[in-house]
Structure formats: structure tokens, C-alpha cells
Amino acid sequence: MLYLKKYFTEGLIQFTILLSLIGVRVDVDTYLSNQLPPLREIILGPSSAYTQTQFHNLRNTLDGYGIHPKSVDLDHFFTTRRLLNQVRQLDRLSVPSTELNTWLVHRDSETVVSASSQSSPSITLDNGAGLEDVNNPDATPAMRGGSGAPESTYNLNAAESTLGAVASEGNQEQGNREGNDDLTKEDIDLIDILWRQDIDLGAGREVFNYSNRQKEAEEEKPSPQENKDRTEQQESWRNGVNSQGAQPVDGETGESIPEQLPGLGSQTSLSLQECLRLLEATFPFGEETEFPAQVVTPEISVSNEEVPSTSQGLPLASQLPQAEPQLDLEQQWQDIMAIMELQAMEVNNTTAHTNSSNDSGTSGTPESNNAGNFGLSSRSTPINQDVSLHQASLPSCSQDFPQIFNPQLDSVSLTPRTTMLRLSSSNNTNINSTFGATNLTGIFLPPHLNTSSNNITSTPILPDPFSTLLEESMLDEISLLDLAMEEGFSQAQASQLEDELDSDSGLSLDSSHSPASPSSSETSCSSAASSSSTSATFSEEGAVGYSTDSEVATVETEEGAVGGYQPGYSKLCRMSYQDPSQFHSLPQLDSISHNHTYNLPLSSAFVEHPELPIPAGKKSVRDKQSSKLQPPQDLLDKHSSRDERRARAMKIPFSNEKIINLPVEEFNELLAKHHLSEAQLALIRDIRRRGKNKMAAQNCRKRKLDTILNLEQGVQDLRRDKARLLKEKMEFIRSIRQMKQKMQSLYQEVFNQLRDEEGRPYCPSEYSLQYSADGSVLIMPRGMTSAEQNRKPEKKQKDKKK
């Protein structure tokens, strides 16, 4: 017993710990009340999980005692599903408050406004920011100048209040940089650690992405030459080593690497090949345009620049279907995420184009809004809150915009992209998705974009097309996958999505599998249970666990279906419960603790009928043993159960064991053979009823324990799977980042090799490479409008297929 107790206690403790780890917030009350039915059942007692199934009688109908219908297997199926869902929800929703706090801390250091704490303030701040932005449309230019920086920072901070440090690095302001400069390596490391924790918790890290973007943008500001250095620096940052203090600003918020990782979100499955394929696929414009279209829809409405960020965030959250109690937390988190994304987009975004579109199109159709607001999600998706930011970016935007977008893309692709981003942000339900979007944007965002916002940079924007395209495609896939994953798509649906995307990612599959893994574990457990329940085992082991060996033999011969379940029970109990039963089976122990004598044949007390071949001989042996130790009668009385004593008192001619375990027919025959009084018959029936109920209770308790243990195991398995998936995700993100770098370098290489008619190299600030749908690469002046581009592109063919 002690062993069992210990085992269970430890197990429960471990279970609790696991839960706490998985679900960042282990609020027992919450879970009990709403979230985790299994837990509730475990803690408060069985409910639906143990609900009787209709199958329990199958045992009788089927051959003997097959798997008990109610055995853990069935329960497992449902409990596992529930558990899995719970875990998933935890993944998405749970946002450790601690994380938020940390972020706040960073922000505080960076910005003035940020002082306010995380979630709640975000709304107010956002509003304020939005107001300011609206009021100060012109502020941004001034900010660029440098004096305006503080304001810009303020706005950013306000808008991003929830976002925390990330926002701090608004595109425009150097002031932010300064604030960021304060960050030390340790800070970065701390951020990274926090980020990892967040990941474990399931929280997204758009913030980081944002910073990364900013970082990149800032880096790009300088001349192209500097870009290389910056890229290197970025690398260092990503690696967690801030080699250069000059750029710490962005770097701190942006520890680019870790942050980007989350961006992939659930799509961990994306493989390098897939990414490459996507890259190739993205080059043709037509495809891109179509892709986003799917995603678009409802969320678009949200994106009004003028609308305060909070307003946006809230609607997004409200849109979410989830109606569960966690919603409060979830909504807050979602709001935060949405805001963050929006802000990030804004920060990156500074293109005049977007601004103009926004201004004019706020009331326009969703698409127009999207185009205006999100223009290029990847590059700069200014949106709601910071009008000033948008305007500030305007000057540069005019230049940058054309560069980034080909004429064709402008109209069509832009909207889709924006929409995609929107989705990610709006679909806050999936933290991962949002992260993925942001992360991707951060990853792929060409640095120049940011720079463009900040300055009329002369820096080459070469990488833009690639990055944007890549980003879009990636975002699309990610968002889709995330949606599929997190929205609870069926496996088939998920697989379908995957097929559509041609993604290698097993993520969706994995996730689907994740449930399977637990199930497998459970199956093992259940299998054991089921095996135990088999009639064979029963017969062999004897009726109840308490029966002695001698009894067993008898039982085998005579006992039928009645006792069938018991053996299984004992076997099942192997883990904890079973052991005790086994102990009980030992006669010595029997005497010690409880009387489980129901099934025991009352050897001495009862006069075994000669008819009943069974226990007599063996029982006699046992009696002899017991008699040696103690006076037989007293001992028997002492150890016999109440029913046994009553039976003895009533002179019942056969053993309680038979009374209890004999099949109905045999039992009736037995009764018929003996001339029994009414009192005797009543007693016998009571004995039988109680005995059966006793066994049933034991089985019931055993099942309960098994269920708990299996759940525990399931949680462990799920956790393991989660860790593995996260690891994969990180790897994929890393590979994507590498690919992006490759693309950029490739772009640079190609661009640098291009020469005009006079043999002079093209100025990266004036020309950019554009990719047409047929796969050819064109070099076009950056200032060109889309229409112009179509008409007279300077063509230089390059088969630039990677």
C-alpha cells in the first residue's frame, strides 16, 4: 500500500508539474472549471471520462472476457483527444504573464511611455498613439531629421506598449536606437532566454521579429557597402553575439534569430527544399497574387489606419470564435499580438505609397485598405495607429515603393500580401501564426525598406523583390498551415493543405501525430489492461486478487463469467494498484490488513459440499497452515468478512466465493440443490450482490487510476512531441534565414555583375531587379511606376533561377 501511495503521489505531482510546464499558467481552478476536463476528472473525480459506456456488457456477449469495453482504451480515446486539444490550446493561448512583464521592462529602458505595464495599458497607449499619429501626420519627417525622434519613439511606444521592447525601434527614430543602445549582451541573452521560455509556453515572439526588422532597416540605411557589414552584424546578433555596439539598438530588441524562429510557427515542417521551391514559385508574380487572395476576407476590415490600434486589436480578438473562459487571457494576448503586428508593420512601413493609400482608402474597400495599409506587408505595412509614421515614410516611400513592387505586383500582389499579414495578425487565435507572419516579415524584409522609411536612403534595395516574394509565399504557407493546425483542422484537411502547399512540413502531420503518440503510449497501457481483463487471465489468477492459489484452481474449473473481470484488474494494477492486489492474494498479507475474503472459499468455517470439487482439498491445506498458526475458528472469524460470518451463522452450505462468482445458472442450480430458508436465500443473494459490487468497485477504482496514469503518460508524450516540434521549427527557421541570406547575396551578386550599355554598373539605389512571371529577371529603375515598368523596362535577361 505504501508503495502504491507513494507511486501515485509522485505521479500526481509529476503530472501537475508537467501541466504547469505545458500550460504556462496552471490555474487549477480555471482548469477545473473549464479548461481541462481530464484534470477536473482526475482531481475532482471521474465524470464523463468514466461514464458508463454501452459496451460494458459486451464482455459477456463476446467471447468470455475480451477487452473490457470500459477499459482504459475507450476512455483513452476520448481523454486523449481532450488532452490534446487542451495542450494545443495551451500552446496557442497561454501567454505567460512573465513574458509580458519582461518585455515591459525592456521597453521601459528604451522608451518613456512604456512605463505602463503590459497588457491592459496597451489599449490606452495604442489609442493615444493613434491619436497622436493622426494629429501629427507631419511629425515623422521631423523625426527623421532627428529632433522628431522622441515623438516618433513615443508614438511607437504607445502603440506598442504591449509589444514592449520590440516596438521601441520604430523605423524612423534614432532615438529608439539610442534607447536600444543601452541594451547589453546580457540583455540580449536574457531576451533570448525569455523568448525560449515563451516558445515553450507557446507564446509568439513577434516582438523580436519587429526589432529584427527595424534592425535590418536601420542597417540598410547606410550605404550599400555598409549593408554587408550590417548583414554580418545581423548575423552576429542572430547568433546572440552582439559584435558591434553601434547597432545594438535594433539588435537588442531584435535578436533577430530567435525571434524569427517563432515566425514559422506551427509550420515547423517546412523543409529547406520546400523553401527553395517556394522561392522559385514566388518569383512568378501571378502565383503570388492568387495566393493571398484566399486568405483575405474578414480581417481586412480591421485595418484602418486611423482607427486606434486598440480598436483594431479588439475587433480581431472578438472575431475569434473561441468562447471559452480563457478567452480573457486569450483575447488580451491576441489583442497584444495584433497590435504588435500592426505596429511592427507600421514601423517597417514607411512608404509614402502606403500612406497615401491609407489616407484615401481608409473608408475604401477592404482590398483598397489592405493595399494602402499593408501595401507590402513584408516591407512595410504601416497601418492603423501611426499615421505620423506613415507620412514620415512617405517621401522615401515614393522611391522605394516602385522598387519593391513591380507594376504588376503593385495592384494585385500588394493586397494579397497585406491580407496575408492581416490574417496572421487578425487570426490571433494562433499565436504561432502571427508570429510566423511577423517573423517572416522580419526575416525577409529587405533592410532597405526600413531605411527607406527612415531616410531617402541611397542604399541599394536590391534584395527587395526576393525578400518580399519569399516573405509572401512563406507567410501564406505559414498562415495556412497555422490555421489548419491550430484551428483544429482535421488531419485530412491539414494534409490537404500541405499537399496544396507542397510543403514537406510534417508539422501539421506531426501535430496530428502528436495525439497519436500519446495514444500509442496509451494503447500500450490499455493493451495491458485489456489483456488483463481477458477471461483466461482471470481464470488463471483466480477470482479476485485476494483468492489464494488453491482457490484459483477451483475457480478455474467452476467459475464462469462472473469473476472474469477481476484477473484483468489485478494485472492492470501492475503499475500501482495491481501490486496491492497481488499482495492481497498472498495469504499472509491477507491477514494483515483488510479482509478481502469475499472470494476466498471459507474452508473450515464452511462445510464444503462434496459436490463442489473445488476448494475443498486446497482449502484444507490452507486451513492446516492457518490452524498451525492460530486457532482456526478465531482466525477465520477474524479474517472472514462480515458476509462470511453471516453465512457461517446462517449455515450456508457453500462458500461465499461460489455464491459470488458462480454464473447465474449454476448459482441458481446450486440454490435449487439445497433446501434453504428465505433468510438464507436472502443472505446468499446479498452476499452475491455485495461481492459482485465489491469487485466492480475495485475494477472501477482501478480504471480510475489507470486513466489518471495514462493521462499522465499522455501529457508527457505530448510534451515530448511539443519539444521536438519546437526544435524542428527552430531548425527550419534557421534554414529559412540562411536561404534568405543566400538570396540576398545572390541578388547582390547578380546585380553587381550587370552593366549598362556603356559598361557601367547599375546604381543599386536607382535600379532594382524585378522578376517577371515567366521567370526572367529585369532590371528596372526604381522610380518607375508600375505602369511605366510594364511599358519600358530596361531589360537584361538573366536566367536567374536558383
Add this chain to the structure above:
DNA sequence: CATTCGTGTCATGAG
């Protein structure tokens, strides 16, 4: 002495 745990028993509902 109070609490916890294991167990037996009863009542109830379902097949």
C-alpha cells in the same frame, strides 16, 4: 485527535 487513504457497501442508472 484530525486527516488521509483504502476498502466495502449501498443506491442508482444503464444495458
Add this chain to the structure above:
DNA sequence: AGCTCATGACACGAA
């Protein structure tokens, strides 16, 4: 209608 099972609730004894 009776039997059996499952399970919640309660009681009891042991630790």
C-alpha cells in the same frame, strides 16, 4: 423483470 455492471457517495478502519 431480473441480472450484471459501473459509479458516486458514504462509512469504516487503519495509518
